[in-house]
């Protein structure tokens with residue numbers, strides 16, 4: 001591997017305005033000023049429907065349990081990108097590439113990473129009102145900067161952070177007196193500026209290498225074209241968190257139906273140029289597409305509390321986050337023991353074993 005020296009030591013480095021070339025993946029990134037920031041539970045400037053922050057420590061455990069450690073982390077369905085920010089911010093993995101098909105989302109990450117000061121300045125001066133919300137809803141920005149600003153504004157002011165569809169502003173259009181949460185309650189400008197600066201620093205330091213406006217197929221093809229000559233398969237980790245199987249049509253303006261989930265499964269089954277981890281809401285289709293112990297892959301079952309829109313009223317009237325069950329599927333061969341998950345098919349969970357032995361399959365099996 002080439003041992004090139006690039007000076008990334010100056011703290012006065014001008015904000016980087018463009019992505020790093022693919023061969024920069026060989027260069028060690030310089031340290032970030034405050035790695036602690038990236039250990040906080042909320043680090044993304046975006047609130048994200050379906051964000052699975054709670055899975056990040058599990059993914060981190062799996063990454064750390066594998067030698068050699070992956071050096072490049074790629075997130076083809078990046079959304080709020082919490083996993084990437086945490087792993088490259090804390091130095092668990094050196095470099096990352098983000099990608100998402102949604103133009104508002106990929107523009108946001110590109111501008112947050114490579115045009116950080118512009119975004120912070122515009123965000124600081126923006127008036128957070130329902131009138132502005134209505135304006136952004138109708139506005140069709142033509143350039144990347146304006147798409148990024150629209151993404152940030154709507155994400156922070158719309159119910160559940162939903163960018164598209166019929167979701168209204170937080171607190172409703174009337175912002176009535178009785179509404180506890182008003183439109184600006186998730187728009188703490190100081191806090192957002194700090195998180196945006198942290199994203200900018202990840203790009204400055206050579207941790208975020210690039211942001212792609214690609215759909216998942218193109219991302220995987222481009223990954224192969226750009227990085228598979230420089231890095232071995234075990235040095236690349238792709239983390240995929242595709243749209244929900246059962247709720248995608250409410251959250252995204254395009255379809256991600258069963259066919260697309262099946263196509264993703266065939267692509268990953270045939271993938272040998274990288275390691276991958278995939279997260280799914282536990283669902284019969286996901287279990288059908290990823291039977292355990294197929295070609296050495298592992299299917300893990302984990303529980304966590306969702307941060308998305310699915311707040312439910314408990315008997316005492318309080319709204320609470322339901323516990324959700326998640327599948328993590330991976331072609332990593334070494335999995336550390338953990339209380340956070342169990343492997344389907346090789347489980348010590350008696351309910352799963354009984355189900356597997358009576359049906360010959362884990363599909364739609366009982367929850368442990």
Ligand SMILES: C[S@@+](CC[C@H](N)C(=O)[O-])C[C@H]1O[C@@H](n2cnc3c(N)ncnc32)[C@H](O)[C@@H]1O
Pocket residue numbers: 048049050051052053076077078079080081082083099100101102105214215216217241242243244252256
């Ligand atoms: C479940 S969310 C990802 C959430 C993310 N892991 C987080 O923690 O915030 C799914 C993302 O996939 C994106 N997406 C939907 N269809 C896609 C496609 N065909 N290719 C790439 N991205 C897609 C959506 O825009 C959305 O941001």
